[in-house]
Amino acid sequence: MFSRAFRVRSNTAIKGSDRRKLRADVAAAFPNLSAEQLAEFIPNKEELNVIKIYCHKGEAVTVYMNNKNPVLFEIEKALYPTVYTLWVYPDLLPAFSTWPPVLQKLAGGADLMLPGVVVPPSGFPQVERGTLCAVTLLGNRAPVAVGVATMSTAEMLAAGMKGKGFAVLHTYMDHLWEYGDKSNPPTLAPLVTDSVDKESAEDEEMGGKEPVISLSTDPLQQMNVGDLSLQEQDSCAILMGKEELDENRAAETAEDASTEGLQEPEDSRTPQEQMDALFNQCFFHALKCKVKKSDLPLLTSTFLRSHMFSCCPAGQQLDIKKSSYKKFSKFLQYMQHQKILQVKELNKGVESIVEVDWKHPEIKAFAVPEGFSSASAAHDSKSEDREQVYHAPEIIPLYGVSTKMIPLFQESGHKKGSSLSSSEVRNIIINYVKANELVDETNKNLVKVNAILCDCLLDKSEQDEISHLKWDDLLSRCLERLQPLHQVTFFGQEPIVRKGNIEPIDINIAQRSSNKKVTIIKNLELYGLDPQCVANILQQKVQASATITPISGTKDRVQVQIQGNQIHHLAKMLLEEYQLPRKYIRGLEKAPKLGRKK
Structure with a gap:
C-alpha cells in the first residue's frame, strides 16, 4: 500500500477527546496490551499528530504520529500498527517468519507467498483468515511487515504451503517507514526453545549446510539495503532449495493422506471454515458468471442477494453470521485488500462495488462447480469480446480556399474548396512571397503588399494606408480569411472532412x-x-x-x-x-x- 509515495492532505495535533477515543480503539483492537503499555503507547501529555494521506491508488488513510514516527494507520475504521510500534511490542501480533531476500520484494509492493514462509518446528501460530499478522525475518523476532492472512493456519497446511499467504499492507523500507526517523529494526533474539529447535531441525532437514546456517543467524547484522541486492542470487538459490524441499514434503504428505482417505481434510474443517469456503466459492462464481462490467456500480446488498445467493449449491445456505467475517462488509473489505474489487460509499450509508479486477488470477483460476450451467462459465472470456472499446477520434483543424483567396493560392495549384493544414498554408504563403520578391530589402521582417495581397488580405479602408505587413500579421490575416474546416478520423475508418470548427x-x-x-x-x-x-x-x-x-x-x-x-x-x-x-x-x-x- 505504501510502496509508492503518498500525498499528505492534512497534519493536525490530536485533541484530548480524540486521544481518549483513540486509546479506547487501540485497547479494543489489541486486547493483549496491558494498561501500562497502553498508557505508554498513547500517552496523555506527549504530542500526537493525525495525518490524512492519499496513497498512489487513491486510498484515504489516517496515520497517527508519536515522537515523529508513525505508530498506527487506519483504513476504513480498522487500526493497524506500523513496524515502529511492533519493534517496541514485538508480540503484539501473531508472527510468521520469512527469508531475508524476500523483504526486498515485500517492500516493493508484493504480497507474501506461502513458499517463502518458514515452517517452524513448533508449528505456526493458530490464525483465522483475515487475521492481522506480523512478518519477521529468520533469526530476528523484530517484525518487518504487517499483513492480513488470506488463509487460516489449517488452510495453509492443507494447501501444501502454496499460494498467497498474506496480503501485505506495510513494510520496513516503504514510504510510510520513510515518513518516520528511518531507524533500522532492532535485533531481537528468538525465544530460546524456538532457537534450539530451529537449529536442530535445520541440521536434520538441510544436512547442516553452511549457507543456510549462516543465513539464519542474525540476518539483519549481515544485510542492509545495499547488501540485499549483492546477496540476492545466493539467497534466492537457498530459498528455491527450501521451496523444493517444502514441495517434496507436501507431496509426501499428500501421498500419505491418500492412503488414509481423501475426504479427511474436508471432514475435519470446522463449520466456520466451511462457511468461509462457501462464501469464497459463491463470491468468485458470481463475479465470473453473473456480474458484467456494465452492471457497475453495483449495490453490495444487491450483489449478495441477487448474485451470490443464486450461486449457492443446492442444499446449502449462505449465512454470514456463521463465517469468521460476521459481517458482509468485512468480507468485502478483505476482498478489497486482495485488490479483487473496490467498494465505495456513493451515497450516505449505502456501499457499492465500483470496480472489479476481472484479470485477477483468483477470478481467472476459479472453476465453476458441477451442476451449474457451463455456458455461464464462458461469460468472462466473451464479455470482453462483446464490449466495444472506445477510441477517441483524431481531430485536425483544416482551412478551405475561399473565392476571395483563389488568386493567392492558384499559383500553387489549389482551387476553391481545397483543404489545407495550417503548416501547408504557411509554406504556400512563404513560397509566394519569395517567388514574387516581396520581402522588404531594408527590413526582412516586413513583406511588401502587392495587388493580390491587397485584394485578398486588406479591407477597403486599409488598402490605401498599408503598404507593408509583418510576417505574423500576414499569416494570421490569411488564416482568418480562409474557410474553417476540420478533419475527424475515427478508429478503423477513413478520415471525414467537415465544414466549420468542431x-x-x-x-x-x-x-x-x-x-x-x-x-x-x-x-x-x-x-x-x-x-x-x-x-x-x-x-x-x-x-x-x-x-x-x-x-x-x-x-x-x-x-x-x-x-x-x-x-x-x-x-x-x-x-x-x-x-x-x-x-x-x-x-x-x-x-x-x-x-x-x-
Whole structure:
C-alpha cells in the first residue's frame, strides 16, 4: 500500500477527546496490551499528530504520529500498527517468519507467498483468515511487515504451503517507514526453545549446510539495503532449495493422506471454515458468471442477494453470521485488500462495488462447480469480446480556399474548396512571397503588399494606408480569411472532412421543477459516442435516472439528460476513460464544489 509515495492532505495535533477515543480503539483492537503499555503507547501529555494521506491508488488513510514516527494507520475504521510500534511490542501480533531476500520484494509492493514462509518446528501460530499478522525475518523476532492472512493456519497446511499467504499492507523500507526517523529494526533474539529447535531441525532437514546456517543467524547484522541486492542470487538459490524441499514434503504428505482417505481434510474443517469456503466459492462464481462490467456500480446488498445467493449449491445456505467475517462488509473489505474489487460509499450509508479486477488470477483460476450451467462459465472470456472499446477520434483543424483567396493560392495549384493544414498554408504563403520578391530589402521582417495581397488580405479602408505587413500579421490575416474546416478520423475508418470548427461536447446544468437540477450533455455524436450508451453508463454509475431527448431545431440530434449535477462523474468518464482532450469539452467548470468530508 505504501510502496509508492503518498500525498499528505492534512497534519493536525490530536485533541484530548480524540486521544481518549483513540486509546479506547487501540485497547479494543489489541486486547493483549496491558494498561501500562497502553498508557505508554498513547500517552496523555506527549504530542500526537493525525495525518490524512492519499496513497498512489487513491486510498484515504489516517496515520497517527508519536515522537515523529508513525505508530498506527487506519483504513476504513480498522487500526493497524506500523513496524515502529511492533519493534517496541514485538508480540503484539501473531508472527510468521520469512527469508531475508524476500523483504526486498515485500517492500516493493508484493504480497507474501506461502513458499517463502518458514515452517517452524513448533508449528505456526493458530490464525483465522483475515487475521492481522506480523512478518519477521529468520533469526530476528523484530517484525518487518504487517499483513492480513488470506488463509487460516489449517488452510495453509492443507494447501501444501502454496499460494498467497498474506496480503501485505506495510513494510520496513516503504514510504510510510520513510515518513518516520528511518531507524533500522532492532535485533531481537528468538525465544530460546524456538532457537534450539530451529537449529536442530535445520541440521536434520538441510544436512547442516553452511549457507543456510549462516543465513539464519542474525540476518539483519549481515544485510542492509545495499547488501540485499549483492546477496540476492545466493539467497534466492537457498530459498528455491527450501521451496523444493517444502514441495517434496507436501507431496509426501499428500501421498500419505491418500492412503488414509481423501475426504479427511474436508471432514475435519470446522463449520466456520466451511462457511468461509462457501462464501469464497459463491463470491468468485458470481463475479465470473453473473456480474458484467456494465452492471457497475453495483449495490453490495444487491450483489449478495441477487448474485451470490443464486450461486449457492443446492442444499446449502449462505449465512454470514456463521463465517469468521460476521459481517458482509468485512468480507468485502478483505476482498478489497486482495485488490479483487473496490467498494465505495456513493451515497450516505449505502456501499457499492465500483470496480472489479476481472484479470485477477483468483477470478481467472476459479472453476465453476458441477451442476451449474457451463455456458455461464464462458461469460468472462466473451464479455470482453462483446464490449466495444472506445477510441477517441483524431481531430485536425483544416482551412478551405475561399473565392476571395483563389488568386493567392492558384499559383500553387489549389482551387476553391481545397483543404489545407495550417503548416501547408504557411509554406504556400512563404513560397509566394519569395517567388514574387516581396520581402522588404531594408527590413526582412516586413513583406511588401502587392495587388493580390491587397485584394485578398486588406479591407477597403486599409488598402490605401498599408503598404507593408509583418510576417505574423500576414499569416494570421490569411488564416482568418480562409474557410474553417476540420478533419475527424475515427478508429478503423477513413478520415471525414467537415465544414466549420468542431463543436465541443456541451455540458449544462438546468433547473427543473421543485428546484431540482439536471445535467444536459450535447454533441456526443460528433465524437463517435452513442448518447444512449453514455446515458446507460451514467445511470448505473450515479444511480440516477437518465433520458434521451431530441434537440429542438436540429435533425437527428439528441441530448442526454440525467438527474442532479453529475459533472464530476462525466468529467472522469470523458477525460480518463474515453481519453478525450479537455479543449473539446465545454462546461466542466460548472461541477459542484466538493465539501470537506467529516
